[in-house]
Amino acid sequence: MISGKTRFVPLFAHPARHVRTPALFNAECQLQGLDMVMAPLDVRPDMLDQTVASFRAMENVAGMVITIPHKASAARLCDRKVGAATLVGACNIIRREADGSLTGGMFDGEGFVAGLRHQGHEPADFRTLLVGAGGAASGVGHALLQAGVKDLTIANRSRDKAEHLAMQLVSAFPAARIAAGSPDPAGYDLIVNGTALGMHEGDALPVDVERLDPGSLVAEVVMQPDMTPLLIAAEARGCRVHKGIHMIDQQVRLLVDFLK
Ligand SMILES: NC(=O)c1ccc[n+]([C@@H]2O[C@H](COP(=O)([O-])OP(=O)(O)OC[C@H]3O[C@@H](n4cnc5c(N)ncnc54)[C@H](OP(=O)(O)O)[C@@H]3O)[C@@H](O)[C@H]2O)c1
Incomplete structure (x- = not known):
């Protein structure tokens, strides 16, 4: 009321x-x-x-x-x-x-990692490709490193932003291997779409899905649609998928707690 x-x-x-x-x-x-x-x-x-x-x-x-x-x-x-x-x-x-x-x-990043864990995925040892370097991707990169990820590549349309984010993260996590790089998803355990691609019909895919290793985990920050074209294509290729909605589900309590 x-x-x-x-x-x-x-x-x-x-x-x-x-x-x-x-x-x-x-x-x-x-x-x-x-x-x-x-x-x-x-x-x-x-x-x-x-x-x-x-x-x-x-x-x-x-x-x-x-x-x-x-x-x-x-x-x-x-x-x-x-x-x-x-x-x-x-x-x-x-x-x-x-x-x-x-x-x-x-709290985007904390919510993302809490969502992964809630779905039974422990990211600590995942070789990770993060696509995007905007607000959500920055938070996700920070939280993944805090959760123990030791190998993180950041790919972004505007390369300078990926380099800037990598530099910021290296200063906070000097023991990890962190670099700006290409969006080729081959060879990673975890691939995260941290861009807005997938929100709108006709958006390009953030990575070349033909290069995904079956068995890798493909995760989204985009939560609308529930199954983005990336997740649909990754699932068809035999990858495990993780929806964007899990990130907000686990983040809402953190947001409420910050304000109450
Ligand atoms: N699930 C959740 O809880 C949650 C929480 C927060 C956000 N999100 C979602 O995350 C997405 C990104 O939000 P944000 O706040 O990070 O936005 P943002 O700060 O504006 O960043 C947008 C990112 O997407 C990239 N991008 C946008 N259009 C692109 C295109 N056509 N081709 C390639 N890259 C493109 C940008 O690349 P450039 O740097 O080159 O522009 C940048 O890396 C949105 O879909 C948002 O709804 C979800």
């Missing part, structure tokens, strides 16, 4: 039609008996700064959840960052403190 005491959490996306987090977030709040509610808002990138400034001014805003394409810009608008957000320069949640200041966090 929404009342004058309810704490509000907007989710900023552009476009916003694909988002699934609000239903899961609100169900978790209900489960925990928290008087907090989320609704999605479609915010154009050129309006993000003034939108965040407006919500900062509102006393009953608990925080803001951030998704594509705003994660890097949102990080720049925070007064401080904590956890993975400090390293990867992107955040997917902002907590509004009592004094109106903003604390940025990043």
Whole structure:
């Protein structure tokens, strides 16, 4: 029941039609008996700064959840960052403190690794190819290394971003082999699509599926559609597949806990 005491959490996306987090977030709040509610808002990138400034001014805003394409810009608008957000320069949640200041966090990666483990996949020894170097991929790369991955290749359309992310991660995990490289998926135990490819009909596949080793694990961050063209093609080739929805399923409790 929404009342004058309810704490509000907007989710900023552009476009916003694909988002699934609000239903899961609100169900978790209900489960925990928290008087907090989320609704999605479609915010154009050129309006993000003034939108965040407006919500900062509102006393009953608990925080803001951030998704594509705003994660890097949102990080720049925070007064401080904590956890993975400090390293990867992107955040997917902002907590509004009592004094109106903003604390940025990043739970995409923790959610991804928790999702893998929940499905029975322990990533520690996986030779891993991560495709993408945006907000979600950055968080996933950080969390995989924290979970014990020792061999990580990052491939991205804009190569400079893959190199930048690899450099950031090397500084935090000097014992691991981390490099920017090609998206050829042959020879890896785990291949993660950390890009937005697969969200829209007609998108290219993020990797050449003919080069996937049968038996490797192919994972998605894209959660809509449930089975992306990559997962369908990988399954047909004899790979194990891991859906994007597992990442948000396991992340929602972390987001609620950060704001409550
Ligand atoms: N399952 C979950 O819980 C969860 C959580 C967060 C995000 N996501 C999903 O993750 C995806 C990425 O989100 P994000 O926040 O990381 O976005 P982002 O920061 O804007 O990054 C987008 C990434 O996709 C790449 N990309 C976009 N279009 C491409 C194309 N046509 N060809 C090749 N690469 C392309 C970008 O490459 P460039 O650097 O070259 O532009 C970049 O690496 C979205 O589908 C989002 O819904 C899922």
